[in-house]
Amino acid sequence: MKQSLILTILVTLTSFQRASAIPFQVRADLDSCLNSAGLTSIYPSSSGYASAAQAYNLRFQYSPAALVYPTSENAVAAAVKCAGSLNVPVSARSGGHSYAAYGLGGQDGALVVDLSKLKAITINSDQTATIQTGNRLGDVALTLYNNGGRAMPHGTSPEVGVGGHLGCGGFGLDSRMWGLFLDQALSARVVLSNGTIVAASPSENSDLFWAIRGAAPSFGIVTEYKFKTYPAPSSNIIFSYSYWSTPQATASSIFSAFQTFAQTSAPPTLGIQAILASAGAPGQLYVSLTGVFYGTKSDFNNAINPLLTKIPKPQGTSVVTYGWLDSLVQLGGQSLNTSTTPDGTDTFFAKSLMVPQEAPMTSAAIQSFFNYLGNQGTSSDTVSLTTLYSMHCEP
Ligand SMILES: Cc1cc2nc3c(=O)[nH]c(=O)nc-3n(C[C@H](O)[C@H](O)[C@H](O)COP(=O)(O)OP(=O)(O)OC[C@H]3O[C@@H](n4cnc5c(N)ncnc54)[C@H](O)[C@@H]3O)c2cc1C
Structure with a gap:
């Protein structure tokens, strides 16, 4: 991948x-x-x-x-x-x-x-799921798991909607293992701009099916998708290796090691991200390498070791094994049942830069970015999230 x-x-x-x-x-x-x-x-x-x-x-x-x-x-x-x-x-x-x-x-x-009144979810006999687009990710995860221990890849926030998430990508920490949310779609039903309702799949309106998986808002309103599902992993290890305050030169070297690890040895069962922020004082940065490993503890140790041997001893370490639903609750920071939690709000500006595998960040670019974060970044509320094989989607 x-x-x-x-x-x-x-x-x-x-x-x-x-x-x-x-x-x-x-x-x-x-x-x-x-x-x-x-x-x-x-x-x-x-x-x-x-x-x-x-x-x-x-x-x-x-x-x-x-x-x-x-x-x-x-x-x-x-x-x-x-x-x-x-x-x-x-x-x-x-x-x-x-x-x-x-x-x-x-x-x-x-x-x-x-679409909030279109909330049907049907688990089909072939382990596919037909899901209306008014559903939220948390409720989908709950229903899939509670009806046969099934799962699918998606982002961490339980409140995000199926319609927007699939319509432009949908990345989760399990996406290195299973792909994006949109990769799971087998077929869809779409209301076009003239009000006609059509089916879309690889064999029916295939060009529309291609287009809605990445640019749905420009082509129609998808009312339901049929999805692939997977057996939920029983062992989900959530880990973090954190540096609460470290000089920006050290932070740059940690990040370089993270990038090399991503390119050379991180297995698909490892979802990992680097969270970078100002540590409050000029030249000092907060760095956390955190994510999920889908598998056993000994396989995790083998998978993460090539990274740990290349970075300084973390100031904080946490490695905890969860069942599938508990791991999603930990990652999302809230209940998966969105009918019992009021919708949150936020105030933020976000910008994304993609770095292809063939042309990763150069050490000059990394140092320049960390210099910015460690100096100008101290005077604003700035957080940077760097994820392997990631995409936050918007039309
Ligand atoms: C707190 C938070 C956490 C997030 N975490 C992740 C993450 O971990 N991974 C990730 O990849 N992304 C993440 N995102 C981004 C999120 O996936 C996108 O913003 C997504 O578009 C939101 O979908 P929505 O249905 O909730 O939004 P909406 O605002 O309802 O829709 C977003 C866009 O999709 C269109 N749309 C919605 N439904 C349909 C439909 N049925 N047919 C056609 N078009 C439709 C809307 O018109 C709009 O243009 C996060 C966003 C937030 C706010």
Whole structure:
């Protein structure tokens, strides 16, 4: 499997507001069309509008023309037809965790088709799973495991939605072993922009099937996917090797060793990331090499040893074995059942840089990056996450 490194840099910034933009008559016609189609909708004048239209990332605040909550694939199609007939932009919202509020349309005046009422999950006799796109990752993991000990690769946050996660990638610490979330899709059902409903798979509308696995928001609203699943590993070792405060030159050498390890000896059963941050004082950095090994303790020791022999003794070490669901709870930091936890929010700016395996970061680039993090980084709330074979997806 090809590997890449990615840097995701999160910086806290302030929020900003945008004004609403949809002509009065278009809004009235849209309301009327949605009502005639029997769709439950929330309008700007509705009492629940402000919370329904709140973005996960509070830097973004858009004003949708309306939000609809279809309970069937046909109802999704009816909503899309209403918007299409009035030239109102449409945006699907699955888990609402887009970094830049694209689930709200990424602009004012969109019709948001909220999929949260499409939550069916069927485990099929051939161990595939048919999952509607209103589901969140935590609930999918729970249902798969509780119905036959099955699992699939995906990101760590239980609240992220199936629709957005698959629509543009979906990386988890188990992705070096099983692939991205989108690699698991066997077929899909899609509502196109003219409101027609089609099936997509390698043998039916294959070009659409190719396109939705990476750019779904540009091609339609996927209402359900059929997925491959895997037997959940019984031994999941969550580890971290941390340096609370280390000179930036040492941090650079740790990172170089991490990168070489990624290229040469890390097995697919090892998901690992480097978390880098300012340690508060100029020239001092926090570094943590952390992840999951899927297998036995002795296999883990053999797998991690080539890295440990190349880095200084960590200031903190933790190695704990979990069952599958407990490992997901540890990684996600919350319950997997999202119906019992209120949606969180955050305020951040994120930027990603991909580093291909054939052209890893040079030592000059590593030193320059660490110099920046150890100096300018001390005056801002900056964290860098570097993951083997990673992708944080956005349209
Ligand atoms: C706290 C947090 C943790 C994360 N962790 C990871 C991680 O570990 N790994 C990783 O790879 N990514 C991660 N992400 C990124 C996440 O996968 C993407 O932001 C993803 O797009 C969110 O999906 P969503 O359904 O929750 O978001 P939404 O805002 O609902 O949707 C995101 C985009 O997909 C479109 N969309 C949603 N549903 C559909 C559909 N059914 N058909 C077509 N288009 C659709 C929306 O219109 C929007 O453009 C994380 C994000 C957050 C906020």
